[in-house]
């Protein structure tokens with residue numbers, strides 16, 4: 120019985136690891152990289168690129184019985200998966216290729232995202248040398264990056280542009296207030312209610328025609344699902360946002376032998392590593408149940424605990440309306456990172 124897992128991020132790796140316990144299965148994991156990357160901490164490399172190896176773990180180090188294919192996926196159909204080098208059929212397929220972090224500007228010369236360690240490494244020199252940095256977007260990632268840069272390189276001018284009237288707008292107002300106070304105190308200039316729409320000759324331009332001079336821009340403004348390799352599937356499996364429609368058992372709509380997990384699903388919950396891992400564990404249970412022709416279990420989205428760091432020693436723990444800021448959340452986040460990487 121062959122199970123192919125596309126994407127070795129938070130969702131895909133947990134699936135491969137758990138399925139390996141079933142010794143008879145033929146497990147194939149396909150990823151364009153040969154390692155797992157701990158994306159929630161990649162922004163730490165902006166100022167310390169040499170620590171990159173702390174945040175990656177080769178698949179071969181923790182997957183013992185899976186076949187690892189390091190190759191970009193080119194095409195997925197209901198029957199087979201094709202990469203540059205291989206074409207494989209499957210009994211079960213899991214799609215967990217995550218989400219894109221596109222930059223919506225024509226000129227991206229000194230603007231980048233923190234999607235992969237490779238991108239951060241390519242640009243960290245610019246960050247280290249920059250006197251002024253513009254952070255575009257004040258959601259979870261933008262706020263964490265502002266906290267990191269403002270604490271660790273106070274000599275730099277840090278500016279943020281956020282289209283909403285408060286940071287972390289999907290979280291409680293008290294979380295927004297705490298983050299703003301923290302950043303205000305460290306001299307971060309925050310511009311609310313505007314969007315960066317253009318970048319020319321080192322000048323960023325907002326929708327209200329404000330001009331902002333900054334040496335570098337870090338784009339943290341939005342995500343985009345783009346499963347372009349699934350053209351053979353009917354349009355009904357894609358949502359308007361191009362995420363993949365799953366049923367309550369996390370099966371791709373009308374495709375019972377294809378499961379989908381992590382950021383690429385249309386499940387209504389925050390796109391987090393913790394949720395991606397939860398999808399992974401859940402998918403394993405349902406694949407095993409499906410093999411035994413047992414009834415599948417129903418996934419219930421939930422409001423998970425969320426922690427953001429503000430520099431090394433401060434952070435905000437959020438759980439629904441509950442807020443716990445300060446030193447302890449920062450330490451919990453650090454422990455989650457260490458344990459998460461070590462337990463792979």
Ligand SMILES: Cc1cc2nc3c(=O)[nH]c(=O)nc-3n(C[C@H](O)[C@H](O)[C@H](O)COP(=O)(O)OP(=O)(O)OC[C@H]3O[C@@H](n4cnc5c(N)ncnc54)[C@H](O)[C@@H]3O)c2cc1C
Nearest residue numbers: 126128129130150151159191192217381382390391392395
């Ligand atoms: C800067 C940053 C900070 C974050 N901070 C937090 C945080 O503090 N807490 C939190 O819970 N979450 C955080 N997140 C979100 C979290 O990282 C994601 O929710 C999580 O990684 C989603 O897991 P996934 O398995 O769906 O996808 P991913 O972990 O993105 O894995 C997808 C995998 O698929 C592979 N892939 C993609 N396309 C192809 C292809 N065509 N061919 C082959 N392989 C492919 C990729 O190489 C990757 O390994 C952060 C994300 C970023 C970028």
